[in-house]
Amino acid sequence: MIVAVLELETHPGKRKELLQAFGALVQPTRGVKGCIRCRVYGELANENAFLLVLEWETRKGLDRYLASDTGKVLLGAIHALCASARVAFSTALSWNTVERMGSRAGADV
Numbered sequence: 001m002i003v004a005v006l007e008l009e010t011h012p013g014k015r016k017e018l019l020q021a022f023g024a025l026v027q028p029t030r031g032v033k034g035c036i037r038c039r040v041y042g043e044l045a046n047e048n049a050f051l052l053v054l055e056w057e058t059r060k061g062l063d064r065y066l067a068s069d070t071g072k073v074l075l076g077a078i079h080a081l082c083a084s085a086r087v088a089f090s091t092a093l094s095w096n097t098v099e100r101m102g103s104r105a106g107a108d109v
Contacts, residue, residue, distance in 0.1 A: 034061030059097035
């Protein structure tokens with residue numbers, strides 16, 4: 001699995017437009033073969049700050065999506081509407097339960 005986390009902050013006054021773009025693009029992205037999850041999160045302390053999390057079965061699938069029309073529109077919206085954008089990729093994520101997390105407290109990770 002490959003996870004791309006995009007940390008975004010809109011230009012002043014562009015929040016509504018970015019949310020409209022997400023509204024139009026997130027659902028179609030979820031239906032693309034190889035997409036595990038596509039979610040948008042807003043920050044409580046800054047209404048213009050968002051995380052876009054894309055989870056894909058493979059890096060090749062993510063790259064194919066980003067080269068597709070939908071992926072290009074998404075990246076174009078980010079470039080046009082965001083004052084800042086950073087991305088991090090991970091292949092080492094694995095999901096577990098919160099209870100399991102508590103049992104690891106104090107353990108070396």
